[in-house]
Amino acid sequence: MTVTTSAKPIVQGKNLNKSFGRVIGLNNCQFELFPGEVLAVVGDNGAGKSTLIKCISGAHEVDSGEIFVNDQEVSFKSTHDARTHGVETVYQTLAVAPALDISENLYLGREVRKKGILGKVFRSLDKKHMREVSTKSLSDLGVLTVQSITQTVETLSGGQRQAVAVARAGTFGSQVVILDEPTAALGVNESARVLQLIKDLRERGMSIILISHNMPQVFDVADRIHIQRLGRRAAVVTPQTHTMNDVVAIMTGAMTVPEEEQQLSPVR
Amino acid sequence: MSETARTTAAEEFANSATPMQKVQHALHRYPWLSPLIVLVVLILIFAILGFGFDVGSLENFAKPATISLMLQQTVIIGTLAVAQTIVILTAGIDLSIGAIMVFGQMVMANLAVSATASNVTFMAGQNPYLAVVIGIAVATLAGGVNGFLIVRFNLPPFIVTLGTLSIFTALTLIIFKARTIQGKEFEGAQDVMGIMGKDFQIGPFGFTIGLVVMLAVYVIMAYVLRGTAWGTHVYAVGDDPTAAELSGINVKRVLFSVYLAAGFIIGIAGWITIGRLGSASPNVAPEINLETITAVVIGGTSLFGGRGRLVGTLIGTFIIIILDFGLSLAGLDQAYRVLAIGILVIAAVAVDQWIRKVKI
Numbered sequence: 001m002t003v004t005t006s007a008k009p010i011v012q013g014k015n016l017n018k019s020f021g022r023v024i025g026l027n028n029c030q031f032e033l034f035p036g037e038v039l040a041v042v043g044d045n046g047a048g049k050s051t052l053i054k055c056i057s058g059a060h061e062v063d064s065g066e067i068f069v070n071d072q073e074v075s076f077k078s079t080h081d082a083r084t085h086g087v088e089t090v091y092q093t094l095a096v097a098p099a100l101d102i103s104e105n106l107y108l109g110r111e112v113r114k115k116g117i118l119g120k121v122f123r124s125l126d127k128k129h130m131r132e133v134s135t136k137s138l139s140d141l142g143v144l145t146v147q148s149i150t151q152t153v154e155t156l157s158g159g160q161r162q163a164v165a166v167a168r169a170g171t172f173g174s175q176v177v178i179l180d181e182p183t184a185a186l187g188v189n190e191s192a193r194v195l196q197l198i199k200d201l202r203e204r205g206m207s208i209i210l211i212s213h214n215m216p217q218v219f220d221v222a223d224r225i226h227i228q229r230l231g232r233r234a235a236v237v238t239p240q241t242h243t244m245n246d247v248v249a250i251m252t253g254a255m256t257v258p259e260e261e262q263q264l265s266p267v268r
Numbered sequence: 269m270s271e272t273a274r275t276t277a278a279e280e281f282a283n284s285a286t287p288m289q290k291v292q293h294a295l296h297r298y299p300w301l302s303p304l305i306v307l308v309v310l311i312l313i314f315a316i317l318g319f320g321f322d323v324g325s326l327e328n329f330a331k332p333a334t335i336s337l338m339l340q341q342t343v344i345i346g347t348l349a350v351a352q353t354i355v356i357l358t359a360g361i362d363l364s365i366g367a368i369m370v371f372g373q374m375v376m377a378n379l380a381v382s383a384t385a386s387n388v389t390f391m392a393g394q395n396p397y398l399a400v401v402i403g404i405a406v407a408t409l410a411g412g413v414n415g416f417l418i419v420r421f422n423l424p425p426f427i428v429t430l431g432t433l434s435i436f437t438a439l440t441l442i443i444f445k446a447r448t449i450q451g452k453e454f455e456g457a458q459d460v461m462g463i464m465g466k467d468f469q470i471g472p473f474g475f476t477i478g479l480v481v482m483l484a485v486y487v488i489m490a491y492v493l494r495g496t497a498w499g500t501h502v503y504a505v506g507d508d509p510t511a512a513e514l515s516g517i518n519v520k521r522v523l524f525s526v527y528l529a530a531g532f533i534i535g536i537a538g539w540i541t542i543g544r545l546g547s548a549s550p551n552v553a554p555e556i557n558l559e560t561i562t563a564v565v566i567g568g569t570s571l572f573g574g575r576g577r578l579v580g581t582l583i584g585t586f587i588i589i590i591l592d593f594g595l596s597l598a599g600l601d602q603a604y605r606v607l608a609i610g611i612l613v614i615a616a617v618a619v620d621q622w623i624r625k626v627k628i
Contacts, residue, residue: 079514100507108511111500
């Protein structure tokens with residue numbers, strides 16, 4: 001089944017455990033994301049997919065187990081730590097501040113100061129630079145027109161907001177983008193646009209983790225599908241080898257896939 | 269795909285808005301616009317009534333002496349309202365502003381008062397500069413106590429500051445025995461302690477050092493809020509704390525620093541108050557808390573956090589003072605001023621609710 005064996009995972013989790021009091025979120029969970037792929041993470045409610053993603057994005061710390069980014073063991077204490085390792089997350093709640101404008105949101109938490117005394121002593125922000133980069137980044141993604149970069153985010157549609165959030169994740173030299181239910185709140189057209197955005201990011205060489213409940217969308221964009229069940233990885237399959245019904249069956253435990261039939265190596 | 273996006277955006281842009289929507293958009297973009305209109309209308313009404321009609325002694329309204337007095341009168345509320353604004357921007361509220369101001373002011377005054385004056389505490393007779401520095405430091409620390417309780421124990425700012433309002437009021441009375449310190453009791457230290465009330469003329473207008481300091485506080489804080497990362501984070505924390513946290517902002521640190529900064533500004537306001545009133549009294553301005561909140565809210569800052577401008581607060585302060593002067597010059601009872609302020613506050617919050625629903 002293996003196509004290439006040379007590629008190493010860009011993000012790898014080994015024997016991850018995480019519990020919240022008596023509730024077990026992750027139970028010896030394995031995880032691999034390969035460079036340049038879209039890996040969908042699916043699972044029933046409470047299967048631990050959110051916990052898994054939060055551990056990888058730095059929002060939670062694992063109780064035990066190891067996380068590697070680019071073969072280097074990491075220990076994320078915050079989302080900021082994850083970001084400095086090139087792992088960006090777009091949250092379901094979007095994590096944009098509605099009253100701030102697009103450019104302020106793109107740079108929220110990593111503002112750029114002016115050069116020289118103005119920046120060093122007076123901490124002055126380089127708004128011009130930030131607006132230019134934001135404009136470029138959004139038009140690269142083909143989402144927004146140039147004149148609206150100082151528009152507040154609350155005046156944007158759901159799809160546009162999602163685009164801002166995705167652009168933020170993709171702008172700052174990140175290698176891995178985690179998207180948590182990016183189309184959950186969107187209409188059909190806007191969902192299609194966001195799916196296209198995901199494919200564009202992949203074309204630009206980014207590795208993407210997509211958490212979704214929407215099977216048709218998962219089968220549309222994913223290279224591989226990581227199925228989470230009862231806090232562990234039940235299987236990794238591809239849209240080519242398995243059907244949507246198979247995936248649902250694996251999610252609910254009605255079907256198991258022997259390891260040799262899984263897709264544990266990269267397909268790209 | 270980019271083509272479709274562009275057309276959609278262009279279409280949305282071309283969609284002609286109704287006049288009401290245009291007003292809504294303008295107010296959304298510039299939240300200080302509505303208070304500015306109120307201020308201008310008030311000034312016009314009082315000036316016209318003063319010139320054209322014989323209403324009370326309103327003919328004095330537009331005279332330089334009255335204008336100077338009005339400006340000088342803004343310093344206490346105006347400075348404290350800066351502290352209140354940064355707190356409200358984080359979706360908090362500070363009910364202890366007046367109590368902290370009085371506490372800091374009484375620390376300053378009791379340190380600087382001449383050791384030979386009657387009934388002084390053990391700490392009297394210090395260098396006045398040292399007294400001012402310690403007073404401001406104490407106020408900053410008091411703000412820090414608010415911030416610590418809010419951040420460390422996750423308590424609502426309303427409750428924490430309601431508690432510290434009582435605590436600092438009580439501490440003032442316990443430590444300083446409700447004693448008013450008159451300006452002359454400072455003796456040699458009077459120049460330093462009262463410097464904020466020192467006035468100077470520019471043309472027919474009289475200004476005080478305190479007024480200049482207040483305006484400087486506005487300019488510096490406005491720059492910090494709009495020009496630095498910390499300022500952006502203050503807005504973000506008030507707007508959506510979850511989003512701020514997920515964006516890598518240390519929300520607790522920002523909140524704590526806001527209350528600390530507020531305490532510092534309150535300390536400066538304490539010094540200004542000694543200069544303005546010429547004495548230090550524990551009973552100064554019992555309604556000052558509500559007046560600062562009023563100035564901030566009338567100024568277009570949202571009580572829900574994340575939106576508003578400092579310039580709006582300055583305008584809000586002017587509105588309060590001008591109503592005060594205008595109505596009393598018109599010979600009306602104080603109650604009418606209270607009535608007008610009440611209506612303005614409710615109208616301001618209603619306008620805020622309306623512009624938050626903006627759709628473009």
